[in-house]
Ligand code: B12
């Protein structure tokens with residue numbers, strides 16, 4: 001077996017060469033507060049329709065139960081910092097705002113490939129077994145990220161770093177190899193509340209806690225069926241995900257450029273016209289969003305979101321488009337269209 005410190009140094013070099021902005025290590029049992037905090041989250045019902053969050057909680061709460069043989073967790077951050085101000089489009093009500101992370105290729109595919117290459121390198125160098133995860137298993141990625149020192153969980157609950165801000169995806173490589181660990185990161189939010197006040201739906205019942213049922217990311221991506229009317233009106237023109245709390249964080253002044261050009265916004269997704277998006281049928285939707293994370297929600301939920309945005313647009317020119325969808329075969333789309341017509345008439 002090779003010397004652990006020397007191996008770890010080369011592992012970090014390898015990870016940075018792959019394009020990750022940071023690579024740090026913790027033990028799987030280094031997140032003792034998670035089971036209790038997860039329970040608070042679930043008991044309050046903050047997960048809404050995401051029933052899968054209440055399943056396999058023994059794994060989501062404790063990574064050492066998920067894979068008892070694992071001795072180290074290598075935590076990695078991959079930057080997707082936007083090259084533009086993502087809040088600028090919010091002032092253009094006839095256009096749809098798509099979250100930065102979804103304006104091009106699906107990060108799950110890109111990060112996973114990089115994680116697998118890094119894991120293969122580690123096996124070749126040190127042996128042992130590995131498993132890689134990026135939002136693909138019940139793993140508390142943010143808490144592990146903080147334990148390894150990648151950053152800290154900010155008041156908006158996402159991982160923030162003094163070195164790369166908060167525009168980063170998190171991935172992990174679990175291994176049976178015992179690597180030297182890094183120090184956990186401490187909270188640097190201080191008295192700042194910028195993310196909490198930036199939230200358009202008031203989705204934070206307290207700092208560090210998110211009621212996903214009010215979060216636009218949840219409402220536009222995860223929530224099936226009609227959205228509460230009170231919340232529809234607060235969506236503005238956000239049609240897939242939301243970046244307001246991330247964009248507000250002052251630590252982004254240290255953000256580093258996205259490592260992969262495939263995260264850069266596709267021209268047609270930077271400022272798409274709501275009128276065009278509303279008319280997508282299933283085939284056109286699939287063609288437009290092939291390889292994109294948006295494909296997962298399907299045409300009906302996407303057009304539902306577009307119609308809510310049309311209803312919020314105060315643009316009478318969009319009335320005819322909304323009218324054509326009031327008889328849509330999907331009842332949620334038809335309901336959203338009627339709501340939009342009612343708001344614009
Ligand atoms: C479910 C989920 C969601 C849900 C719920 C989000 C949430 N905050 O729980 C929804 C759909 C809303 C969502 C939205 C987004 N998500 Co998401 N999501 C996840 C997922 C799959 C699980 C998160 C989870 O376990 N939540 C459950 C709660 C209990 O966990 P938690 O937020 O960590 O809660 C902790 C705090 O409440 C904390 N806590 C409680 N009290 C206190 C008190 C103090 C003092 C402290 C310090 C902490 C603390 O302890 C809890 C446990 O650690 C992860 C991937 C993964 N497997 O981890 C991605 C993940 C968190 N999502 C991610 C992203 C990018 C987003 C969005 C930015 C996407 C977008 N632009 O629309 C938004 C951000 C919204 C937000 N403000 O969080 C990234 C975040 C990367 C990062 N830098 O942190 C992740 C890690 C995916 C990835 N692999 O990159 N997401």
Ligand code: SF4
Nearest residue numbers: 199215216242244245
């Ligand atoms: S993603 Fe948007 S809606 Fe969700 S918590 Fe952040 S600011 Fe609020």
Ligand code: SF4
Nearest residue numbers: 154155189192195249
């Ligand atoms: S905006 Fe302020 S409070 Fe929110 S995560 Fe960033 S530093 Fe912390």
